[in-house]
Amino acid sequence: MPPKGSPFVLVEAGTRGLRVVALNASARSFGISLGQRLADARAQEPDLLSELHEPEQDLASLLGLCRWMERYSPLASPDAPDGVLLDVTGIPHLFGGEAAMLNEMRERLAHYGFSSSISVAKTIGAAWGLARYGRGGEVLEPLPIEALRIDGEAAKILRRLGLKTIGSLIGIPRSSLARRFRGERIHENVLTRLDEALGVRDEPLTPLNPPPRFVVHRAVMEPLISTEGLESLLTGLVTLLCRDLEKQNQGALRLTLKLYRSGGSRSTLPAGLSSPSHDPAHIFRLLKPRLETIDAGFGIDAVTLEARETATIKSRQYGFTEDTSVADFDRLNDRVMNRHDAALEGRVAVESYVPERAEKKSYKRVQSPTLQPTKLRPLLILEAAEAASVIASVPDGPPMRFTWRNVTRRVLRSQGPERIAPEWWQLSEGQQPRDYYVIEDDEGRRYWIYREGLYGETGEMQPKWFVHGLSA
Amino acid sequence: MRIEPMQRSAAGGFVAASSEFIPGPGHDPVRLFEALRGHIARLENFVPQLSGGRIRGQNWTFGVADIDNHLPERGLARSGLHDISPNAYGDIPAAMRVTLAMAIRRLSDPIERRPLLWCRLAREVREYGNLYGHGIESMGLPRHRFVTVTLKRPMDALWVAEEALKSGAVAIVITDVDAKHTSLTATRRLSLAAQAGKAAGLMVFTTPHSGATASHTRWIASASRSQPPPYDLHAPGRPSWNLELVRARGGRPGAWVVEWQNASHGFNLVSKLRSGEVRAGTAEAVEISASQGISVRTG
Numbered sequence: 001m002p003p004k005g006s007p008f009v010l011v012e013a014g015t016r017g018l019r020v021v022a023l024n025a026s027a028r029s030f031g032i033s034l035g036q037r038l039a040d041a042r043a044q045e046p047d048l049l050s051e052l053h054e055p056e057q058d059l060a061s062l063l064g065l066c067r068w069m070e071r072y073s074p075l076a077s078p079d080a081p082d083g084v085l086l087d088v089t090g091i092p093h094l095f096g097g098e099a100a101m102l103n104e105m106r107e108r109l110a111h112y113g114f115s116s117s118i119s120v121a122k123t124i125g126a127a128w129g130l131a132r133y134g135r136g137g138e139v140l141e142p143l144p145i146e147a148l149r150i151d152g153e154a155a156k157i158l159r160r161l162g163l164k165t166i167g168s169l170i171g172i173p174r175s176s177l178a179r180r181f182r183g184e185r186i187h188e189n190v191l192t193r194l195d196e197a198l199g200v201r202d203e204p205l206t207p208l209n210p211p212p213r214f215v216v217h218r219a220v221m222e223p224l225i226s227t228e229g230l231e232s233l234l235t236g237l238v239t240l241l242c243r244d245l246e247k248q249n250q251g252a253l254r255l256t257l258k259l260y261r262s263g264g265s266r267s268t269l270p271a272g273l274s275s276p277s278h279d280p281a282h283i284f285r286l287l288k289p290r291l292e293t294i295d296a297g298f299g300i301d302a303v304t305l306e307a308r309e310t311a312t313i314k315s316r317q318y319g320f321t322e323d324t325s326v327a328d329f330d331r332l333n334d335r336v337m338n339r340h341d342a343a344l345e346g347r348v349a350v351e352s353y354v355p356e357r358a359e360k361k362s363y364k365r366v367q368s369p370t371l372q373p374t375k376l377r378p379l380l381i382l383e384a385a386e387a388a389s390v391i392a393s394v395p396d397g398p399p400m401r402f403t404w405r406n407v408t409r410r411v412l413r414s415q416g417p418e419r420i421a422p423e424w425w426q427l428s429e430g431q432q433p434r435d436y437y438v439i440e441d442d443e444g445r446r447y448w449i450y451r452e453g454l455y456g457e458t459g460e461m462q463p464k465w466f467v468h469g470l471s472a
Numbered sequence: 473m474r475i476e477p478m479q480r481s482a483a484g485g486f487v488a489a490s491s492e493f494i495p496g497p498g499h500d501p502v503r504l505f506e507a508l509r510g511h512i513a514r515l516e517n518f519v520p521q522l523s524g525g526r527i528r529g530q531n532w533t534f535g536v537a538d539i540d541n542h543l544p545e546r547g548l549a550r551s552g553l554h555d556i557s558p559n560a561y562g563d564i565p566a567a568m569r570v571t572l573a574m575a576i577r578r579l580s581d582p583i584e585r586r587p588l589l590w591c592r593l594a595r596e597v598r599e600y601g602n603l604y605g606h607g608i609e610s611m612g613l614p615r616h617r618f619v620t621v622t623l624k625r626p627m628d629a630l631w632v633a634e635e636a637l638k639s640g641a642v643a644i645v646i647t648d649v650d651a652k653h654t655s656l657t658a659t660r661r662l663s664l665a666a667q668a669g670k671a672a673g674l675m676v677f678t679t680p681h682s683g684a685t686a687s688h689t690r691w692i693a694s695a696s697r698s699q700p701p702p703y704d705l706h707a708p709g710r711p712s713w714n715l716e717l718v719r720a721r722g723g724r725p726g727a728w729v730v731e732w733q734n735a736s737h738g739f740n741l742v743s744k745l746r747s748g749e750v751r752a753g754t755a756e757a758v759e760i761s762a763s764q765g766i767s768v769r770t771g
Contacts (some may be wrong), residue, residue: 328641329587335635336621340628344589344619347605359605365587369614370606377610379569380601398706407562413700415707440708444695445562470600471607472566472695472711 007045010053011038021053025115055081065114066208072105075207083131085124087205092120124205125149125197129166140197141167148193158190169194214250214307216240223262223299230259230291230300235284237305242280245307251276254309257287259294260302267294271338275330276311282331286338329365353420355381355436355468376415376438378448378469385466388449392465395455398437402449404467409441417451436468446471512722513544529583532672534574535738536730539715543689544722548672550578552688553663555675557651559694559714564600564678566695568648569611570713571674573732573739575644576613578672580737586643586671588618589636591629596648596678597622612737626653630662637665637673646674651681660686690719696729699742710734712742 007027011018018038030045042048059080066078072095075087088101095101102118109116119134121127126140129147140147143166145158157180163169169177169190178191195201216237224230234257245252253276257269269290277283333344346366352358355377388404398414416437432453439447448469455463531547533540540546548554554574558567575588590603605615619642623629626649633647647662654675663686666673675687693716698709712731719725729742 328639332636332639332641335639336632340623340632342621342623342628342632344621346619347603347608347615349605349615355604355606365619366616368616370609377604377606379572379604379607379611380565381604381607382601383598412697413706413708415704438708440698442697443562444697444712445566446695446708446711469604469607470565472563472569472713 006049007032007047008049008051009038009041011050012053018050058082063208070209072101074209074211075205076209077205077207079128083128085127085205087207088120123197123199124203125193126199129197141165141170145169148190148197150190150193154190166194166197170198212256212306212308214241214244214252214310215304216244217302217304219302220300223301225296225299227292230296230303231288233303234287234291234305235280237303238280238284238287241305241307242278242283245278245310249313250307250310251278251313252283252307252309253311254307255283255287256304256306256308257290258304258306259296259300260304261297262299262301263297265297269294272334273330274333274337275327276313277331277334278313282334286334289339352423354423354426355420357423357426376418378438378446378471380470381448382468382470385450385468388465388467390449390451390465392451396435399439399449399465402439402447402465402467404447409443409445409447411439412442412444413440414438420450432463438471444472509722530581532578532581534577534730536728536741538741539717539726539728539730539739542717542723542726543720548574548578549688550672551667551670553659553666553673553675553686554689554691555659555677555681555685555687556691556693557677557679557681559680559692561679563694564676566713567676567693568600568646569711569732570691570693570715570730571646571676572608572611572613575646575672575674576611576737577739578644579613579617584643586641587616588613588644588646589642590618590620591633591636591645591647591649592620592622593626593629593648593650594622594624610734611732612734626650630654630658633673634662634665636669637662637671638669640669640671642669642671644672644674646676648676648678651677651679651683654681654683654685656684656686663687687719688721689717689723692716692718696742698731710740 005026007030008024009020009027009032010022012021013019016037020032020034020036020038020041023032023034027041027045027048030048032041032044032048038050059078062078062080062082062084066076066084069076069084069086073086073088073091077085079085092098092101095104098120102120105118106116117131119127119130119138121130121138121140125148128149129140129143130138133143133147137143145163145166146155148166148169150158158164158169163172174191177194192201196203218233218237220233224233241252251273253273255271255273257271259267259269261267269287271283271286271290273283273286329344337343343363344365345361345363347359348362348366349370350358350360386404388402390399390402392399396417398411398416400411402409402411414437417435418437419433419435421433422431434450434452435454436448436450439449441447447467448471449465449467451463451465453463529550531545532550533543533547556567556571556574558564578584579588592603603620605618608618609615621632623632629647629649630653633645636642636645654677659675662673662675675685680692681690694714696712696714698712700707701709710731710733712729714727715730716727717723717725731740731742732738733740
């Protein structure tokens with residue numbers, strides 16, 4: 001950031017050197033203008049600071065600003081490169097009227113260091129024009145035709161025809177305009193833009209965060225502090241939400257509970273479900289433990305419960321031989337997931353001979369058994385095989401004594417070797433074939449150990465032994 | 473335990489006059505014992521398992537008459553809590569495996585279609601490794617019948633175990649937890665949750681447990697030398713364990729050596745004589761070492 005008040009410009013590399021694409025008020029006061037070459041600007045003001053323009057950063061910061069603007073309206077949309085559109089229908093009275101709302105926006109934005117120009121109008125087009133060219137006015141007619149969101153080419157033609165303001169454009173018969181400016185792209189199409197600005201043609205606003213379809217809100221007269229009070233409030237909200245969901249045969253998948261403190265702050269509690277549900281008891285049980293964790297501060301005076309993601313509930317009748325506990329199981333999973341950072345996980349068999357690769361965890365319940373269960377596998381498999389020092393007969397005898405975790409064990413029985421070669425299609429270099437043995441020590445405890453490499457193969461590389469699994 | 477007069481339990485549907493407790497002429501001692509057993513079961517909140525087919529499904533037995541005779545109602549309580557401690561530190565995998573074997577006995581009941589949930593702690597996973605689905609399948613439990621969950625704190629594991637038992641969504645919950653984190657209260661909660669959800673809780677203590685628990689049965693397990701299969705005298709045979717029933721509510725203690733048959737999902741009793749034979753038979757060890765050539769130390 002340059003020091004405040006010093007002339008500063010953003011430049012972009014063009015065909016004829018660096019050009020100014022943005023400038024601050026101080027730079028403007030030195031007579032620097034947009035599109036000027038940086039060298040010329042430097043000649044006017046030798047102390048000019050410059051920085052390369054980064055459009056991606058601009059866009060990211062615009063999105064951030066847009067999210068912040070959601071405090072005024074849930075329907076906020078970024079208008080690249082430098083605008084934010086808000087649908088404030090029915091909102092100004094919450095801030096004490098339109099003028100007060102605009103003032104607050106201006107003040108807050110100025111506080112953050114943005115220079116802003118804000119205006120309110122009935123259509124997106126009109127608001128856009130007034131904010132950029134209006135200079136505080138509220139009438140569209142005297143504005144230059146550029147205020148119509150048309151591109152430079154169309155504006156140039158209009159100006160050549162002597163149509164300099166929107167007012168003069170409105171006076172022209174539509175048919176003659178349509179004949180002349182029937183562009184392919186919307187920026188060229190003067191008539192469309194004019195209709196949008198005048199509200200003859202509808203223009204939808206695509207909000208950054210689409211509002212949830214299922215929302216219930218409840219405000220209370222006296223701020224609530226006690227958990228019991230909040231719980232009873234939550235019960236009501238959950239019942240309402242579930243009724244709405246049920247009417248449309250929908251089930252919630254992701255829920256957000258927003259608690260507004262009387263101090264002005266807000267805390268948000270998310271909850272997730274593994275299968276869509278509109279069962280009030282279940283949803284309440286998911287949210288209740290979270291409620292206990294929040295700090296009510298000076299009390300909570302409004303609560304919003306949103307179903308941010310929903311899915312159609314398929315009513316399903318279970319067959320006579322089927323498992324009826326699926327629903328119960330999903331509920332159990334939801335409770336575990338929302339309370340702890342863990343989920344119920346199944347084990348999926350993967351087609352691989354390498355033991356650690358032959359299985360992976362899955363958050364879905366496994367549906368069927370492995371068709372050919374592999375033989376001689378231990379109950380427990382270590383996350384990483386641990387080195388052991390082993391006495392075995394060369395070249396490929398089973399271990400007779402081995403030391404692992406500082407304890408020496410005498411081998412009573414062993415079965416093996418089961419040779420597992422590295423999978424050549426896995427592109428893992430330097431892997432050696434493994435010879436696995438099932439070992440029983442003299443106390444009856446079983447180990448699954450392997451030797452990596454072979455004796456007398458390359459000479460310099462001695463094979464190593466590892467303990468990979470435990471069983472008994 | 474003091475037996476109260478029967479008027480109190482009339483509401484519960486059990487009617488027995490106090491005179492029945494006096495064995496005299498004209499009284500059938502068999503019926504008297506049945507009545508007394510039923511009464512004790514009621515006091516202990518047992519659901520009688522084999523009485524008149526009131527409960528569907530098979531009894532949860534070991535399939536070994538010798539062990540089952542030591543258990544009340546000739547089987548383990550199907551909605552109760554049982555705990556298994558290892559005999560020593562190195563026997564934890566043995567305790568886990570014998571627990572799984574007991575669970576498989578329950579899950580092989582065709583009426584029982586709910587899965588098994590195994591709650592583990594992250595530090596136990598680091599120490600003894602992950603549960604390996606192929607290993608569990610080779611014991612006889614197909615992989616769609618079990619799920620696992622790994623938690624960070626022992627209290628979380630107990631919470632999940634309780635919720636899972638209560639929910640009725642799973643048939644069996646196995647929890648690996650350090651004995652010092654459990655107490656009479658904690659196990660009592662689990663026991664009540666098991667009753668509520670008609671599920672069985674199996675606790676595997678990672679340290680030998682000496683305190684009181686509210687379990688229906690308490691076991692101590694350790695690994696035992698296996699009998700080599702007839703086709704290969706050097707290979708380990710069927711998994712076998714020393715199993716000791718330390719305490720059984722309504723049963724009596726005992727100790728056995730059992731083996732597990734993967735194919736038939738059944739326990740086998742190994743005669744103590746035979747297992748003793750092997751221990752004495754050092755000739756076998758000599759034979760093994762003689763058959764192997766030069767030793768080399770590596771790694």
